[in-house]
Amino acid sequence: MKAAIYTFIALIAFAANSLFCRMALAEGYIDPYNFTIIRLLSGAACLGIIMSVYTYNLKRKGSFNDAILSDTGSWRSSISLLVYALSFSVAYVELDTGTGALILFSAVQLTMIGWGIYKKEQLSAVQWAAFLIAVTGFAYLMLPSAAVPSLLGASLMALSGVAWGIYSIRGKVCVSPLRTTGFNFIRSLVALPILLLVSMSYFNAFTIQGILLACASGALASGIGYSIWYVAMPLLKSTQAAVVQLCVPVVAAFAGVIFLQEQLTVEFVIASSVILTAVLIFILNKKKE
Template identity: 35%
Template sequence: MRIFLLTALTMVAFAANSVLNRMAVSTAGLDPAYVSLLRLGSGAVVLLILTLMLRGAKALRVAPRIPLIGMATLFLYVFGFSIASGLIDAGTGALTLFGSVQITMFAGALVMRERITRLRWIGAVLAFSGLFVLVAPIGTQGASVAQLSTAGIAMMVIAGIGWGLYSLNGRRAHDPLALSALNFALATVPALIWFVVANAPQQGEAWGIWPALASGAITSGLGYALWYQILPKLQASIAAVSQLTVPLLAAAGGALVLAETPDPRFWIASALVLGGIGLSLKK
């Protein structure tokens, strides 16, 4: 029950990320590079402070390979996610993201030769079909779905691959909190380079920095530290399908906070995804 509750709390944090980033990039109009820098920087500060208070400086002395992989995959995720947040709504983005995450993590489970039951395979296929319904070029009424941004979907797929690889790398963490702090601190470097190269001014409305900072310090930093703590206790296939609850939570948050009402196609896709989750979690 404890693992279930912690997993549920983490999924709520991930869903909040979609809403908060959408607020910062789309509603407030901040540049994606600026939002990424704020998100990673604030997450790094909070996680480093917590690590030093609870673990001490020695916890940050780890072999460089794991945090370097964490840096690269975390930045890949944030890069794609920040750009996509300005192009597609929170629910659609989250469903695309975690569908891509599931594909990546199931591939990782196969590489690690993890045993995957027949029901989990059926559940995965059902969930993948939900993602296909979402991104198919024909809408529920037979019309072309012009409102879906191809670039937004593509960037969110890139983000999903990054997050899936980041999650798989996190399963090797001996100290989730310290490794999360290192990952965020290191990923701030390419984010700063992106910000400088993009010559991204602090455009948009000033209030947008607050959801960006909240996304970094709370729902990203603390959320990812908790996720790292849970991951070693979950099979890769179970971790993959549990994350597919996030799109429904993100859609609900988008509807309440951003007035983004999902269309019927989203709910059909979500029903397929949730059905896949139910099958995948059966033993």
């Protein structure tokens, strides 16, 4: 039950992040480089404040231990986070929603399920069938809005998916999800000087709406959301963590209907039902040893 709750909250955060990115980048409120800069800065600032309060309370209560305080993330995870965030933002403006989602989640699935199989996380016949049905439903949902992608956009989105898969996998061994995520965001800021140089020509192109959406994406959907995802990851197999993320486009689409007045179609209802049912079957079915 604990794994299900944290996973559900994390998926909501991922969907919210997709919504914030769509509103900011697709509407032209901000460019992808400044969006990434503000996203990383706001995530680091938010988590830095929360970490300080968290660490202070642990010390005050005498309940902290060296393992928690020594968990300061890693450069590998930080690089994965940075590559994911920047590649995603740049690719997002090069691709339409359907094409981007297909490429992104295909790369995530291949990375995480491939790693799970490498680590001997064998799937039952029912799980394989459920996975294929979920992927089919996902493709059915996204293909109507997909178009022939540009090579640059497709490559960057695939790179983003691989980086996110790696970042997720590395969350399985963290001791303190909050501190790990916080320090990963803080470490990623070493790339800020380069990003600022690239983004200088866009300084007059972003708006207050873009800044606020980037802050919401960084502090709430990314900073807090990724911390919760790192709580869930040790409780899930890599294959399970990969498959449940197929629900993200469904949740994001529902949010688009509610908050952006996007159209709810029969095809969407059918595809969503197929995906959610298949994911549930996958999670509930276990490979017998």
